[in-house]
Amino acid sequence: MIKIEYRQTGPYVDQGQENREGVDLAVVSRVDLRWYYFLSDLTFTIDEADLSPPWSWTPVFDFLWSMEGALEHLERSEHTTIGFTENAELIDFVPEGEKVRVSCTYAMGETVCERADLKNAWFAFREAVLTQLSVEHPRLAVNPVLAELSL
Template sequence: MLDIGYALSLRFPDPPQTDYRRADVHALRHDLFCGDVYLADTEADRELSTAWGWVPVLDFAWALCDIVERLDRDPLGSRAARPLHAELDFTESTDRLLFERRFGWVEIAAQWLPAEPPLIFSHSELRREARDFLHDLIADLTDLHEDLAENPAIWTLQARFPRVG
């Protein structure tokens, strides 16, 4: 089973004067909510995680949802034998998460952990868990910063990637 999680950094707090209601997409994706993220296979007890403290966690969730959709562009869907590739790059680093979908399965490898074998999940599980992570993260962040719930970019993001059952 896939588990996606995060921890906000105490070393890189958001600026105290931040107006979360009016924060633009760039600020939401690159300047706010820094911390670390992980993807874990709970059955195999394996994890790919960052330990840098500066990863914008909302951007990670947003980009992960984008990637899952990009990996689903082949009209054959889960019957497609041709691999589809995507990368999630961390903006302040050359490190990347590498995604490869073949048939209905997605391999996820961390470029900064070359000795670690990739995690493998079904595409449908990855989509469901990525969207749940996004919505749970937004709920957590709006608990911390109530004005964030009134930000139109957050409304658009939630509408673009609704939870899947």
């Protein structure tokens, strides 16, 4: 079983980051939305393997777009990694037929899952994030860059 969840930890307002006051989320750029808004604690587990980043303030949209890119590479049977904006840690994805071997630099061990299960978990996570944040921030729901999260 694959579980990807988040809990908002922001706003982390050091140096003006994540300060949404007065910002029209309908027109925030992909870059800003990806790296400066909706900072979160992420949970990412595959069966018994906990691949959750052990730090806070991970931008949830960066993780969504990074996972989308990783899944595109895996569809082409290409090895890929996801990096994080706030450090040099990585999640490593190695395709093995219809399965994927997953490990990370910040935790011990590795695990294997079905590529289709990983994709389905990403879809469910994407829908949960978009639904919750669109309800909380209606202007965000009309931002055209969110349509890019469509795999």
